[in-house]
Amino acid sequence: MLARRSAQPAIPGSTKASRNQITPTHCILLLPLSGWRFLRAVRSNPAKPRRPASSFRKSSAGYSVTVSLGGEQKQIPIDWVFGAADQGYTFFSRLSPGQFLEHRLSYYKRKPGFDITPGQRTHTSSSVEEAVGIHLSPMEAFRCLRCHSTYLKQMPDGPDFSSVVPGVTCERCHGPGADHVNAIKTGASDRRLLNPGKLSGDELLLMCREFHRAEPPPGMLFDDPVVTRFQPVGLQMSACFQKSNGGITCTTCHDPHENVRRNANDFYNKRCVNCHNRASQRRCKVQTAGECVSCHMPKIRPLPHMSFTDHWIRVVSASAGVGKKAREDER
Numbered sequence: 330m331l332a333r334r335s336a337q338p339a340i341p342g343s344t345k346a347s348r349n350q351i352t353p354t355h356c357i358l359l360l361p362l363s364g365w366r367f368l369r370a371v372r373s374n375p376a377k378p379r380r381p382a383s384s385f386r387k388s389s390a391g392y393s394v395t396v397s398l399g400g401e402q403k404q405i406p407i408d409w410v411f412g413a414a415d416q417g418y419t420f421f422s423r424l425s426p427g428q429f430l431e432h433r434l435s436y437y438k439r440k441p442g443f444d445i446t447p448g449q450r451t452h453t454s455s456s457v458e459e460a461v462g463i464h465l466s467p468m469e470a471f472r473c474l475r476c477h478s479t480y481l482k483q484m485p486d487g488p489d490f491s492s493v494v495p496g497v498t499c500e501r502c503h504g505p506g507a508d509h510v511n512a513i514k515t516g517a518s519d520r521r522l523l524n525p526g527k528l529s530g531d532e533l534l535l536m537c538r539e540f541h542r543a544e545p546p547p548g549m550l551f552d553d554p555v556v557t558r559f560q561p562v563g564l565q566m567s568a569c570f571q572k573s574n575g576g577i578t579c580t581t582c583h584d585p586h587e588n589v590r591r592n593a594n595d596f597y598n599k600r601c602v603n604c605h606n607r608a609s610q611r612r613c614k615v616q617t618a619g620e621c622v623s624c625h626m627p628k629i630r631p632l633p634h635m636s637f638t639d640h641w642i643r644v645v646s647a648s649a650g651v652g653k654k655a656r657e658d659e660r
């Protein structure tokens with residue numbers, strides 16, 4: 330049998346002690362506007378949005394965007410910002426009870442500036458109503474917020490903003506702390522706290538999949554470049570996962586209490602070699618030490634301003650879709 334999950338070396342820096350000082354969210358994915366420190370960056374990078382003209386500004390009433398088209402103007406207060414301080418930010422407003430708006434322009438960090446939000450129409454809008462963005466139903470708004478926050482309740486007219494805690498915090502993955510404290514107080518043997526460290530590799534993947542998604546969007550093939558955004562899909566397709574009996578899972582390479590390590594190939598390569606230097610394993614004919622991920626987990630850019638890492642670990646050149654796209658992106 331191949332690597333059990335417990336056989337993986339501990340991820341440096343992820344000791345229990347260091348977890349006392351962790352930032353309270355898993356890659357903060359939702360910011361109330363009060364915490365939107367990044368506005369300064371927006372101001373210092375004046376937007377050159379596509380038509381129609383939109384301007385983002387702060388006033389005593391809060392943050393808002395004003396969209397102008399053919400003499401018509403609409404000003405909309407912004408309530409929330411979705412984003413992981415990583416690649417992009419999408420703005421979100423509650424227009425009225427039961428009516429929500431995903432703004433048409435998002436802010437991207439790669440080449441700082443505004444552009445169309447993924448999934449929204451790119452052609453010039455015919456009315457100012459259309460130009461501001463997409464209206465979401467209470468259920469759709471709830472779905473966005475549910476993945477991006479903790480303690481969210483659904484009310485008949487949409488998500489209950491009074492209960493929401495932005496970002497994926499401890500309890501989202503570990504279960505409610507109050508139950509845990511009570512269990513200790515009453516001496517119950519079930520401590521009522523989920524320790525994901527005790528889960529098998531497969532079970533852990535199920536947990537992460539709930540947020541990072543389990544399958545391609547309807548109508549999309551598994552090797553569509555956009556599917557690299559959904560890392561569990563790729564990992565589950567990998568022979569490394571399928572043939573190691575849960576030996577490789579998200580926490581093999583990531584500490585859920587920290588942001589993803591960027592530009593740290595050596596760190597990830599060690600995880601590969603840890604399994605692939607075993608005598609029983611087939612060896613790479615190209616290279617058996619040092620670099621692995623740049624060839625077998627290439628970074629690609631499936632959306633104009635966002636890059637993702639192909640988690641379908643394989644010989645990329647042998648497959649058309651993703652591999653081809655990766656090479657195109659190098660240009």
Ligand code: HEC
Nearest residue numbers: 411412413414415416417418419472473476539540541558
């Ligand atoms: C199934 C869970 C899920 C749902 C539903 C969801 N998101 Fe996300 N979102 C994620 C995860 C996980 C990430 C981080 C990885 C990524 O960028 O795809 C993310 C990232 C983002 C980012 C930041 C991109 C970056 O990396 O900087 C934005 C903006 C965003 N989501 C907006 C939205 C909006 C708006 C909706 C609703 C229309 C939505 N999300 C629905 C899980 C979800």
Ligand code: HEC
Nearest residue numbers: 345348351352353354355497498499502524525526580585
């Ligand atoms: C995104 C999900 C997620 C979030 C958010 C999260 N954790 Fe964890 N936590 C995990 C996983 C998964 C493990 C198991 C890691 C492993 O097995 O490598 C873990 C393990 C731990 C452990 C070690 C348990 C043990 O006995 O080994 C502690 C302590 C811990 N987390 C505390 C926290 C605290 C405190 C927070 C909030 C500041 C937090 N976690 C937020 C997913 C999460």
Ligand code: HEC
Nearest residue numbers: 332568569572573576577600601604621622625642643644
């Ligand atoms: C938990 C152990 C484990 C880890 C960690 C692991 N692999 Fe694998 N990998 C496997 C197993 C098992 C197979 C299947 C071998 C077979 O078919 O005999 C495999 C297969 C492969 C294949 C062949 C794919 C195919 O479609 O036939 C490649 C390429 C590969 N691994 C590269 C990597 C790279 C690169 C990493 C690090 C990013 C990595 N592996 C991490 C266990 C692992």
Ligand code: HEC
Nearest residue numbers: 537541560561564578579582589590591592593597637638
């Ligand atoms: C074999 C190692 C490995 C495993 C297992 C792994 N990842 Fe990754 N992951 C990486 C590497 C390498 C990167 C790119 C880091 C960088 O930017 O340099 C990455 C990046 C990411 C990112 C940032 C966005 C992107 O795609 O670049 C997310 C989110 C992510 N991984 C989620 C997951 C999830 C969820 C799982 C479990 C399904 C998982 N990863 C399993 C190696 C791994």
Ligand code: HEC
Nearest residue numbers: 601602605611612613614615616617618619620621624644
């Ligand atoms: C320069 C790109 C490159 C690098 C770096 C690289 N590989 Fe490969 N790897 C390939 C190619 C191409 C193949 C297919 C070779 C063939 O079968 O002709 C391959 C094949 C494999 C296979 C499948 C072997 C088989 O017999 O099916 C495994 C496993 C593998 N690589 C693991 C690794 C590991 C682990 C590392 C890091 C130590 C690594 N590779 C580094 C390009 C690379």
